[in-house]
Amino acid sequence: MEKTYHFAVDLGATSGRTILASYDGEKVRMRELTRFRYPMLPINGHLYWNLPLIYQEILDGLKKCAATLAEEGCGTSRLVSMGIDSWGCDVAFFHKDGSLSGLPYCYRDSHTLGAADRFCGRMPREEVYDKTGIQFMDFNTLFQLDTIKRDSPDVIESADKILFIPDALTYMLTGNAVMEYTVASTSQMLDPRTRDLDGDILTTLGIGREKFGRLVNPGEVIGCLTPQIQEATGLGALPVVAVAGHDTASAVIAVPSPDHDFAYVSCGTWSLLGTETDGPVITDLSRRYNFTNEGGAEGTVRLLKNICGLWIFERCRDEFKDAPADVAALAALCRESECRSLINPDDPAFANPASMTQSIAEYCSSTGQDVPATTADYVQVIFRSLAARYREVLGWLRELSDVNIRRLHIIGGGSQNHYLMQYAADETGIPVVAGPAECTALGNVLVQLRAAGMLSGLQQMRDVAVNSTETKTFLPNLPSIDK
Helix, strand or coil: CCCEEEEEEEECCCEEEEEEEEECCCCEEEEEEEEEECCCEEECCEEECCHHHHHHHHHHHHHHHHHHHHHCCCCCCCEEEEEEEECCCCEEEECCCCCECCCCECCCCHHHCCHHHHHHCCCCHHHHHHHHCCCCCCCCHHHHHHHHHHHCHHHHHHCCEEEEHHHHHHHHHHCCCEEEHHHHHHHCCEECCCCEECHHHHHHHCCCHHHCCEEECCCEEEEECCHHHHHHHCCCCCEEEECCCEHHHHHHHCCCCCCCCEEEEEECCEEEEEEEECCCCCCHHHHHCCCEEEECHHHCEEEEEEEECCHHHHHHHCCCCCCCCCHHHHHHHHHHCCCCCCCCCCCHHHCCCCCHHHHHHHHHHHCCCCCCCCHHHHHHHHHHHHHHHHHHHHHHHHHHCCCCCCEEEEECHHHHCHHHHHHHHHHHCCCEEECCCCHHHHHHHHHHHHHCCCCCCHHHHHHHHHHHCCCEEECCCCCEEEC
16 A cells, blocks of 8 residues: 555653654554653642643644655655644633633642542542542542632633643644543543533533533544644645544553453553453442543543552652763662662652652651662662552452453553563563553554544554564563563
C-alpha cells in the first residue's frame, strides 16, 4: 500500500510533543517534530495550565508537519488525519462565542484538598462509586467542578461549554465541541454502564448536561480544521480524529502483546497499573482497594489503580547536589546503595511537598527505618518502593479480575529505567516486558488508522504495535533479554 502519514499530539504532565507518523501497511514509524514545555503557572495562590501556549505549540507543530512533508516531496496529500491525547480530569471553560474563559486549573492545585469528602456529604461515597466505578481522588473532575462552583460560581454559570483538555484543543481547531469517552471516564461523573454522564451526579453538582459536548468514542472523526487554521498552518481540511483522548487509554491500546494474559503499568509521572476487562468491576472490594474503571478502546474497560510514579524521582532530581545530569547515570547510582528503607509512594506526604527529599527522610524516620544518607540511597529507596507498590497493587488486581496475568507490560518513558524494571520483575515474580517508551503516541496513531479503515480492531492494532516496537524482557532475579 502507499505510505500514509498521520499527525499526533501527545500531551503529558508539564510537557508535550508533536509527532509525524507513517504507516506502510505493516508497521508505524514515528518521528518527533517538536517538543515543548508548559509548566504549571502559579497565579494568586492557584496553579493553572497555559492552554493558549499549548494551542500555539500545536499550531507550530502543524506548520512544521506541512513543511516537512513538502521538503520530502510528498506534500500534504497523504496526510490522512490528526489526533490529540492528554492527561485526564482537568477541564477548560468557553464562552458562547467560542473564546476561552480564563486558564484551566491544574489538578495539582491545592484548592481541591478535602473536596471528595465535601461532595460526599451530599451524595454518599458508596453511591458515587456505584454509579461511576472511579477511584476517589480529590482532583477528579467531579470534585474540581464542585470546588469551583463553591468558590467561583460565576465561572461555571458563565460557561457555555465545559471541555476536557484534548476536547478543548480539538474545539479550538475545528469549532466542534465533543466529549471523548476515555477522557470523560476519568471524571468520576460518567456511568460506565450507560456510557454517559450520570444524571443524579450532575443534579447534585448543579451543572446541566448541555454544558458538555456530545459523547464520541475513539475512532470517530470530530471534524476538519477550520478555514482559519488551514490558512495559518498551510494544511487543507485535515480530519481531526477522536483518538483515545486520555493518554493512558492511548498507551494501553499500543501494548505490544499477542494475547490478553497481561497486566500493564503506564510508567511516567504517574504509574497506572491495571488490566483490560470486558465490563466494569464495581464491587465493595474494588471500592475498598480504590480501583478505577476507565474507558478503553473498542468497548473495553481499564480496571486500574493510580500509583504515584516517577514524580517522586523527578522532584528529588531538582534537589540533588552534584548528582549526574544524565538520568540513566543518576538511576545507576542505586547500585551503590545498601539502604533497604521503603516508602509508600501514595502517601499524601509525597503529593506535592516543598521538599521531596525531606518528606522521604521524615517518612523513613517516622516509620522506624534508616533515613537515606546519600543521593544513591534516595534513588534506591524510590525505585524499590515503586516496585514493592507494584507487587501490592498487582495482588489486589488479581483478586478483582479473572484475567490470567502471566506477565507485566511496562510502557511509557519509565520503561527505559532498567533498574526499576528489574526491581519490578523481582518483586512481582513474573516477567516484565519493558517498552515501548512511546506507547501513548503509538496508540494515538493506531486509532487514527482504525478511523481511516486501515485496521479493524483492538488485536489488529496490537499486532501492528508488535511489528512497530522493540521491547526488553526482565526475568525475576535473572538478566534481561532483548527482543
